[in-house]
Amino acid sequence: MASKDEILAGLAEIVAEETGIDTGEVTMEKSFTDDLDIDSLSMMTIVTLAEEKFDVRIPDDEVKNLATVGDAVTFIDGAQA
Amino acid sequence: MxxxxxxxxxxxxxxxxxxxxxxxxxxxxxxxxxxxxxxxxxxxxxxxxxxxxxxxxxxxxxxxxxxxxxxxxxxxxxxxxxxxxxxxxxxxxxxxxxxxxxxxxxxxxxxxxxxxxxxxxxxxxxxxxxxxxxxxxxxxxxxxxxxxxxxxxxxxxxxxxxxxxxxxxxxxxxxxxxxxxxxxxxxxxxxxxxxxxxxxxxxxxxxxxxxxxxxxxxxxxxxxxxxxxxxxxxxxxxxxxxxxxxRGARIYAYLSGTGMTSDAHHIAAPAPDGEGQRRAMEFALAEAGLTIADVAHINAHATSTPVGDMIEARAIASLAAEHADEIVLSATKSMTGHLLGGAGALESVFTVLALKDRLAPPTINVTEPDPELAVDLVRDTPRELPAGDLAAINNSFGFGGHNVALVFTTA
Known part of the structure; x- marks a missing residue:
């Protein structure tokens, strides 16, 4: 199981790979849409890659609740159990 | 127009x-x-x-x-x-x-x-x-x-x-x-x-x-x-x-005419008589207000297939008739391979540059030309094109019987 720090680091790598945003910019309080300018298709790509990386399932209904990077880290952390 | x-x-x-x-x-x-x-x-x-x-x-x-x-x-x-x-x-x-x-x-x-x-x-x-x-x-x-x-x-x-x-x-x-x-x-x-x-x-x-x-x-x-x-x-x-x-742009060449026909013959094979290919070239020249006598260079579709190459060569030779000696033919797929949907575009770039530099690019790997080939093939080294107003044709044909000829002319 990955720690919250490891989840954040892994998520930052995925976001960087998809969008070109520096991993250092991907911090807990950042909003995917407002701060990182990630569109819905990119968000779905990030979700798909995160599911595989952390071996979790992120239901479609849940994705709209993941406003910030922190929301995603918390959800993945909980879903790992 | x-x-x-x-x-x-x-x-x-x-x-x-x-x-x-x-x-x-x-x-x-x-x-x-x-x-x-x-x-x-x-x-x-x-x-x-x-x-x-x-x-x-x-x-x-x-x-x-x-x-x-x-x-x-x-x-x-x-x-x-x-x-x-x-x-x-x-x-x-x-x-x-x-x-x-x-x-x-x-x-x-x-x-x-x-x-x-x-x-x-x-x-x-x-x-x-x-x-x-x-x-x-x-x-x-x-x-x-x-x-x-x-x-x-x-x-x-x-x-x-x-x-x-x-x-x-x-x-x-x-x-x-x-x-x-x-x-x-x-x-x-x-x-x-x-x-x-x-x-x-x-x-x-x-x-x-x-x-x-x-x-x-x-x-x-x-x-x-x-x-x-x-x-x-x-x-x-x-x-x-x-x-x-x-806007004072530098002009490489004119795209003076286009011809597009279909064979309605076979889903993959070109019509053996090359009639659709010839018509495409004729339409493109007519649209450009030119005749085959104005054409100095053709960048052929010529993909290196046993059947296709000579169908096109015969279509060109029949259209050119007594002017066949004045046209130099290049088959640049000998160097690039066949880029399929990219081919006609890359070869248009070649045709435009041939007119601009007045150099027809070579065809490589031809050691024994098909005895039926009746057009002057540029082999191994580029061939200079004459001075004055010139036209060049770029041919492209596709599975399905699509024939496209583009006529470019010097700026």
Whole structure:
């Protein structure tokens, strides 16, 4: 199981790979849409890659609740159990 | 009628990552065909283990997110379009007067097949959401429109190996219809994957000269045994003459006429009499207000297949009649391989540069020309073209009986 720090680091790598945003910019309080300018298709790509990386399932209904990077880290952390 | 000019060119090909490098390599008679560095023969029993592979990987030129969002076919198109646009002086065009017409013969087939691999091996939930915008055959023209903010229309003519040439012909029509002042036009293809390679090999369309990749594409040679798969893109910037002159653009050549016909003969084989090919050339010349007597150079479709090469050669010879001696014929696929939907576009770039530099590029690998060949073939080294006003034809034909001829004339 990955720690919250490891989840954040892994998520930052995925976001960087998809969008070109520096991993250092991907911090807990950042909003995917407002701060990182990630569109819905990119968000779905990030979700798909995160599911595989952390071996979790992120239901479609849940994705709209993941406003910030922190929301995603918390959800993945909980879903790992 | 509005005249249309070419003001910018771009390419990424097996001969080079841009148009000047590609052209220099072509004039030097270089082959861009190499062996595959993989195990597709052992793994899949692939009988053809070579192709015209890009000299510069688009992933080395584009940003990582761009590479991840575009199929290799769109990547090549964007690389070539950026070069062509800069070459045209990056004109400040009203977005509503700028269109794109960029085709691929088969679309994002690598993306399609990789997506299916993912679904089969790891489940549908692992398929990436960007797959559809990457695999759709209009993706290259759409990405080019996004890159340059072109809002007058983003088009993609699909006619197999004539797609690139047809897209350039459509570009001319868009300008003449008054729907745009500038069109980014061309074609692209990324078919080097064991799936399409196996498909074309199954048709016995591909050369199997695995022991001599660089010598495998030999249009008009008596020992030709099929075409060589190639990848890459060619782009031209088309403008109305009025618009180009008003902004002081450098003009490479005129796109003076286009001819498009269909054989209605067979889904893959060209009509043996070459009548549709000849008509395409006649229409293009008529539209340009010229006759075959004005033509100094033809960049042939000539893919190095046993049947196809001579059908075209006979069509040219019958049209040229007593003028056959005044035309020099080049088959540049001998060096690049066959870029399918990119072929007509890359060869348009060659034709434009041939007129500009007054040099017809060579055909390599012809050691024993087909005895039936009655047109003057440029072999091994470039041939100088005469001074004065010249016309040149670029032929492209596609599976399905699509025949496209483009007539370019000197600026």
């Amino acid at each position: 509005t005249r249309v000019v070419v003001t910018g060119i771009g390419a990424t090909s097996p001969l080079g990552g841009d148009a000047p490098t590609t052209w220099s390599a072509a004039l030097a008679g270089t082959s861009g065909v190499t062996s595959f560095d993989n195990d597709w023969d052992e793994k899949y029993g692939l009988p053809v283990m070579f192709g015209g592979q890009l000299a510069v990987d688009p992933a080395d030129v584009l940003s990582r997110p761009e590479t991840k969002r575009m199929d290799r076919s769109a990547q090549s198109a964007v690389v070539a379009a950026r070069e062509a646009w800069a070459d045209a002086g990056s004109p400040e065009v009203d977005p509503y007067r700028l269109a794109t017409s960029v085709a691929s013969g088969i679309g994002g087939v690598i993306t399609l097949l990789e997506s299916w691999d993912t679904a089969r091996e790891r489940g549908a939930a692992r398929v990436l959401p960007m797959s559809v915008p990457m695999l759709m055959p209009n993706s290259p023209t759409a990405y080019v429109s996004l890159d340059f903010g072109a809002k007058a229309g983003a088009h993609a003519a699909v006619s197999a190996c004539a797609s690139g040439a047809e897209s350039i012909a459509r570009g001319l029509e868009i300008i003449q219809a008054g729907r745009a002042d500038v069109v980014i036009a061309g074609g692209t293809e990324a078919p080097i994957h064991p799936g399409p390679m196996a498909d074309f090999a199954a048709m016995k369309a591909l050369s199997t000269r695995n022991d001599d990749p660089a010598g495998a594409s030999r249009p008009y040679d008596t020992s030709r045994d099929g075409f060589v798969m190639g990848e890459g893109a060619g782009i031209v910037i088309l403008e109305s003459e009025e618009y180009a002159k008003a």
